[in-house]
Amino acid sequence: MPELPEVEVTRRSFAEQIAGARISSVFLGKPLRWPLGVDPQELVGRQVLQVRRRGKYLLVDLDRGMLMLHLGMSGSLRFAAELPLPGVHDHFQLTTDKGLLRLHDPRRFGAVLAVSGDDDPLAVKLLARLGPEPLEDDFDFEPFARGLKASRLAIKPLLLSGKVVVGVGNIYASEVLFLAGIRPTTVAGRIGRERALRLHAAIRQILARAVETGGSTLKDFSAADGNAGHFQLEANVYAREGLPCKVCSAPVRQLRQGQRSTFFCAHCQRP
DNA sequence: ACGTCTACCTGTCGGC
DNA sequence: TGCCGACAGGTAGACG
Known part of the structure; x- marks a missing residue:
């Protein structure tokens, strides 16, 4: 969950x-x-x-x-x-x-x-085997960028692998790539510096905000004290296949990568 | 070393 | 209504 x-x-x-x-x-x-x-x-x-x-x-x-x-x-x-x-x-x-x-x-x-x-x-x-913690101060950009460069995986499964950063699961992977404007199928090693910077920032931003609000994109999440997430972080793309992109209104698309569903906006997210 | 696939298990949902 | 397959937040371990 x-x-x-x-x-x-x-x-x-x-x-x-x-x-x-x-x-x-x-x-x-x-x-x-x-x-x-x-x-x-x-x-x-x-x-x-x-x-x-x-x-x-x-x-x-x-x-x-x-x-x-x-x-x-x-x-x-x-x-x-x-x-x-x-x-x-x-x-x-x-x-x-x-x-x-x-x-x-x-x-x-x-x-x-x-x-x-x-x-x-x-x-x-x-x-x-776990990669760096995205919310710690030592989540540095340069090693992250090198990790992308060294991989021939598509960026979305690379994020899920935990090699370049830990904690990004299937929902946040789609959300983070949407915020960074990167197509989930883009080969990690071909992502340039500017876009890698945006991705690095997007990971920190989305995860940090999710923690701060105690919110969640998960329907049935509640913390150990029984308090439910506040749904502060409504998904932009996850589980929104066919619905209009919240930015450009193009229909959100779905595909499968490594047996996991991925959601993205083909207009806002470039290969 | 790397990328890919399977397996673990239960509940829910859509289609027939 | 009931049955059946597809799918769901993760990831270790096996395989090529």
Whole structure:
């Protein structure tokens, strides 16, 4: 369900409340993408220190070890003092002295992993491939431009790959390319400096605004405190096939790239 | 090393 | 109304 903004909004919605919480029990539902990796009893008694994010992973630092959470395609977190009994799609829950942290994930592409820390081989394996964080100060243009130049992929699947930047998912990829005026099928390596600059700026702008507003293009997104997105960020092109472009009124077009749908305006976005 | 494809799983929607 | 296929926010891992 979530792209970087939704994951970050989720993180911010419970990170402070859960900090310092002591885990008293662990509930596991159906299997997720991978096994937890430890006996859940081992987590009991540990304390939550802080919640970080890397790409679309949430990293819950414990006084000993770390939990890696991923929301996959349909996952969402809730953190509350009390919650109804777990339903069929609730697959992980921590009970703490500060509240319940619950993962709801109908499709179960999400994950909860218990690792020893950032240096854990599994954590390293999963996080090593991730490109730079778009909202950090070190998301520099020059390495980004070199990443584009080095690729023969179409720009849209390159954005999704996480190699030149993390966190841009299928919705925001279309939106970012619309804002930058770049056709999704354009070969990344053939994008010139000026357009690469616009793309770099568009990524920061769209993702940052999505986080700030706590809004989302997602229909069913809500943060861990239960607050729904405000729909501040209405899509310009995503899921608008056949509807008029909001800028030029030409019909929005759809195509498939790597089994994922892409939306664009052929007039506003040049090859 | 790179690009492409499959697989994981459930719910929803459109067409017949 | 019911059935069936297509599709949905992600990404690791296998393959060529």
